Amino acid sequence: MQSSVPQKAIVTPDDIDSIILFEKKFAKNDSTPAPINTKSFEFKKGTRKILFVAGHATAHIREGKIKQPDAGTGSLAVELNKLSMFRFYIQPFFLHPTPIFMITMNSRIH
Secondary structure (H helix, E strand, C coil), rough: CCCCCCCCCCHHHHHHHHHHHHHHHHHHHHCCCCCCCCCCCEEEECCCEEEECCCCCCCCEEEEEEECCCCHHHHHHHHHHHHCCCCEEECCCCEECCCHHHHHHHHHHH
């Protein structure tokens, strides 16, 4: 018989400090595009079959305007990977869409 008690991750003060450090990194890159030859996203594998997506950890374009980041989403995804081995996709840099990206996205929407 399987236990119905959910697994728990223990969060320590070091984990909180780690979240704060990652959040500062996201804030620093909030409106900065990725350096040349650097991906604007990061994917981290994990052993769990759940993928956390934090594409709004930095500023991004929505409806043609810059939208401010959703604070805490990127650092939460990173920490969940450390604590529970969840997979994640984060956007640690501002992703300014290229004209080709915009044409592609507009053609999918319309």
